[in-house]
Amino acid sequence: MNPLHKWKMPVTGTSPEFPGEQWTALDTGVAHTARVWNYWLGGKDNYAADRQVGEQIREVIPDIITSARADRAFLGRAVRYLVADAGIRQFLDLGTGLPTAGNTHEVAQELAPESRIVYVDNDPLVLIHARALLNGTPEGATDYIEADARNTEQVVQAASRTLDLGRPVGLMLLGILNFITDDDEAVEIIDRLVAAVPSGSHLAIAHPTSEVNTEAALESLRLWNEHGEPKICFRSREELIRLFDGLELLEPGVVSCSLWRPEAGETPAPVYQFCGLARKP
Numbered sequence: 001m002n003p004l005h006k007w008k009m010p011v012t013g014t015s016p017e018f019p020g021e022q023w024t025a026l027d028t029g030v031a032h033t034a035r036v037w038n039y040w041l042g043g044k045d046n047y048a049a050d051r052q053v054g055e056q057i058r059e060v061i062p063d064i065i066t067s068a069r070a071d072r073a074f075l076g077r078a079v080r081y082l083v084a085d086a087g088i089r090q091f092l093d094l095g096t097g098l099p100t101a102g103n104t105h106e107v108a109q110e111l112a113p114e115s116r117i118v119y120v121d122n123d124p125l126v127l128i129h130a131r132a133l134l135n136g137t138p139e140g141a142t143d144y145i146e147a148d149a150r151n152t153e154q155v156v157q158a159a160s161r162t163l164d165l166g167r168p169v170g171l172m173l174l175g176i177l178n179f180i181t182d183d184d185e186a187v188e189i190i191d192r193l194v195a196a197v198p199s200g201s202h203l204a205i206a207h208p209t210s211e212v213n214t215e216a217a218l219e220s221l222r223l224w225n226e227h228g229e230p231k232i233c234f235r236s237r238e239e240l241i242r243l244f245d246g247l248e249l250l251e252p253g254v255v256s257c258s259l260w261r262p263e264a265g266e267t268p269a270p271v272y273q274f275c276g277l278a279r280k281p
C-alpha cells in the first residue's frame with residue numbers, strides 16, 4: 001500500500017490541534033463505511049478506494065444513492081416527530097457518520113434550540129470532523145464520544161455527562177446495527193441502551209435489507225464484504241421487527257425508509273434501507 005495512504009491521527013481529544021497520547025492509523029487504502037456513505041450522499045470526505053467500491057455497488061444497485069438519501073430523510077422526519085410530537089429534547093445518536101446536511105442536532109435544535117445531542121462513532125475520520133457536530137445552539141448542547149457501540153457501559157456513562165438519563169431520550173441507531181452481525185449481540189446492545197433510558201424514550205432503527213430487488217441487493221452485500229470495512233449483514237423486515245421487542249412500534253411499523261410517513265403528495269418507491277420508530281412504554 002502507498003505509505004501516504006496510511007497516516008497517523010489522534011484518537012483522543014476532540015481536535016487534531018490538541019492531540020492526546022494515543023494514536024491510531026487511518027487506512028485510506030480500504031473502503032470504509034463512513035466514507036463510502038459520505039460519497040453516496042454527495043460529500044467530499046472520501047478517498048479513491050471509497051469511491052471505487054461505492055461505484056462498484058452503484059453498478060449493481062443504481063438506486064443506492066436514493067436509498068442513502070431516504071435514510072437521511074427518515075432521520076429528519078423521525079427527529080422532527082420526536083421533538084414536535086413526542087416532546088423529546090435529548091438524543092443519543094450511535095453510528096453518526098461523517099457530518100452531512102441535516103445532522104440530528106441541526107434538525108432537533110431548529111425546532112427546539114435547547115435540545116441536547118450526544119454522537120457516538122468509532123471511525124477515526126469521524127472524530128476529525130467532530131467539531132462540525134459540536135457546533136450546536138448556545139441554549140442546547142452537543143457532545144461527541146469516540147467509542148464502539150458494543151461498549152454500551154462506556155457509551156451510557158459518557159453520554160450521561162451531557163444527557164439527563166432520568167428524562168426521555170431518542171436513541172438513534174441508523175445504519176449501524178448492520179455492523180453487529182451477530183443477532184444476539186445486536187439485541188443485547190439495544191436492550192442495554194433501552195434499559196439505560198426511562199419510559200417515554202424512543203428507539204429509531206434504519207437498516208439495510210434485501211427486501212427490495214433481492215438478487216442485486218445480495219450481490220451488493222457480497223461486494224461490500226469482499227472489499228469494504230467493517231463487514232456487514234442485512235436483516236429481513238421480520239428480523240428488524242424483532243429488534244423492537246418490548247417496545248411500542250409506531251405507525252407505519254417497519255417499512256422502507258422512503259415509505260415512513262412520506263411528505264403529503266409523495267408516492268416514493270421502496271428502497272433497500274428499512275426503518276422503524278418505537279416508544280419505550
Ligand SMILES: C[S@@+](CC[C@H](N)C(=O)[O-])C[C@H]1O[C@@H](n2cnc3c(N)ncnc32)[C@H](O)[C@@H]1O
Binds near residue numbers: 095150173179230
Ligand atoms: C452508514 S454510516 C451511517 C451514518 C448515519 N447514522 C446515517 O444513517 O446517515 C455508519 C456509521 O456507523 C459507524 N459504525 C460502524 N460500526 C460501529 C460501531 N461498532 N460502533 C460505533 N460506530 C460504528 C461507522 O463508522 C459509520 O460512521
